[in-house]
Amino acid sequence: MSAILDSLPTLAKEPGVTINGKRTRVPARVALGQVTPNNLGTLKKLNWVLTTPIQVLFPVNYSDKFYSNLLEHNLEPYCKLIYYQDLPVGNLVSRLEPLTTETESLSEAKPSTPSTTTTTTVPTRPHVQLYIMTLGILSPYRRQGLATKLLHSVLQAAERSHEPIPPKPTFPSQTDPHSNQPPSSKKSKTSASSAPPAKSDKDQEEEEEAAKKLKKKQENQLREWQLQAKSEIVDSVYVHVWKGNPEAKAFWEKHGFEMSGEIKDYYRKIEPRDAWVLSRKITPKPE
Structure with missing residues (x-):
């Protein structure tokens, strides 16, 4: 147990500065970060449940597959760690799910935007729902708006x-820096004599390097567009809340979530074993 406790972040010192011998409080540094292979172990420690009455965050254990699935590219905006004074103190992780029959019918009822052209370079994107699996802050750092900051980021x-999604990027064709076409035999001697001098080796290398950088930039832009074109449209967000935690239920309701159901015996190792289901519709921001 002590090894697990030692592996968790230590309590950060209260941020402040000393002016003329007097300690003055300053705002803490708070930042959000993506879940990556390098900090997946940190996320596991934050979610770890001790076998003693001391609980870190959640009353359940999560498998290795649970964590590895969080590294999918399309989940980057919906899985976050939060840092307080550079220490990881909480997280929010989610997954994307197909729409249920109810949410799918709502999606189909939405008016579609009429197309002005017969063809488009932007593929049809799937509509999904977002399931928030965990949202937690270590107890010494609660009641400072950190959970709200995480939730707002995901919403x-x-x-x-x-x-x-913008149209697929197009780029003008590039001249091959290696192509040195000889002057046409039909050209007059006068035009041949006025041809520009051959490039030096240094100029040729610089031109080739510039062409490589431009090509890489264009490839990155195209790759980014392809990822955007495959991204899902989130129509709703839902979460399970332990029935023994009415304070958590109030938190979600404060942020626009509404009761949409109840699941009996959702939890196996804690009492009460039931869970509330709270959900919120997602609508695009008005232009």
Whole structure:
């Protein structure tokens, strides 16, 4: 047990500065970060449940597959760690799910934007729902708005998923720096004599390097567009809340979530074993 406790972040010192011998409080440094292979172990420690009455965050254990699935590219906007004074103190992780029959019918009822052309370079994007699996802050850092900051980040990302994808980028054809076409035999001697001088080796290398950088930049832009074109549109967000935690239920309701159901015996190792289901619709921001 002590090894697990030692592996968790230590309590950060209260941020402040000393002016004329007097300690003055200053705002803490708070930042959000993506879940990556390098900090997946940190996320596991934050979610770890001790076998003693001391609980870190959640009353359940999660498998290795649970964590590895979080590294999918399309989940980057919906899985976050939060840092307080550079220490990881909480997280929010989600997954994307197909729409249920109810949410799918709502999606189909939405008016579609009429197309002005017969063809488009932007493929049809799937509509999904977002399931928030965990949202937690270590107890010494609670009641400072950190959970709200995490939730707002994810909800804003869900709203942005409704933004239209720009057309596929196109680039002008590039001249091959290695091509040195000889002057045409039909050219007069006068035009041949006025041809520009041959490039030096240094100029040739610089031109080739510039062409490589431009090509890489264009490839990155195209790759980014392809990822955007495949991204899902989030129509709704839902979460399970342990029935023994009415304070958590109030938190979600404060942020626009509404009761949409109850699941009996959702939890196996804690009492009560039931869970509330709270959900919120996602609509695009008005232009």
